[in-house]
Structure formats: structure tokens, C-alpha cells
Amino acid sequence: MNIQALKLELVRELVNTSDVTVLAKVKRLLELIRTKQPGDHTDHDEELIAAAAVFGGSAYNDDEPDISGLVLKEPNPNYGDEGG
Numbered sequence: 001m002n003i004q005a006l007k008l009e010l011v012r013e014l015v016n017t018s019d020v021t022v023l024a025k026v027k028r029l030l031e032l033i034r035t036k037q038p039g040d041h042t043d044h045d046e047e048l049i050a051a052a053a054v055f056g057g058s059a060y061n062d063d064e065p066d067i068s069g070l071v072l073k074e075p076n077p078n079y080g081d082e083g084g
Helices: 003-016 020-035 044-059
Strands: none
Touching: 020 044
């Protein structure tokens, strides 16, 4: 999978999520990933799996289009501008 497309998809899902529980778990997941050293196996591994399952389960439903093949061909230079 294209890494940029994956990042775009994840950011889009986070922006569209209003579930505080999911957002808190994703934040905790990112904190754990940043502090984990390669080869470490801790009790947090189960938390990582649980957080990923919660986010994945609430981020998608049957009504959403399949965007797995989405490729950003031309970035929008005005993305994030207040006037654009």
C-alpha cells in the first residue's frame, strides 16, 4: 500500500471521528508505539491490539466506499489555508 495514501486515510478517519474514547485510545496507542523498543514484549502489547481493534471497528462501516486503492495524484497547495 502507498504510505502517503495510508497516512491520508488515517488522518481522514481521525478527523471524522468524534468518539472521545476512540481518540483517547488512538493517542495512547501512538504513545506506546513511540516508546516501545524493537524486540520488547510488554503488557502493553495487548493494549495496542485492543486499541487497534476498537479504532478499526468504529472507523469503518458497510456504507463507506472502498478507498483502499486511493492514490493522491496532486496535492492541494491550499489545503489548510483559511481562505482556500
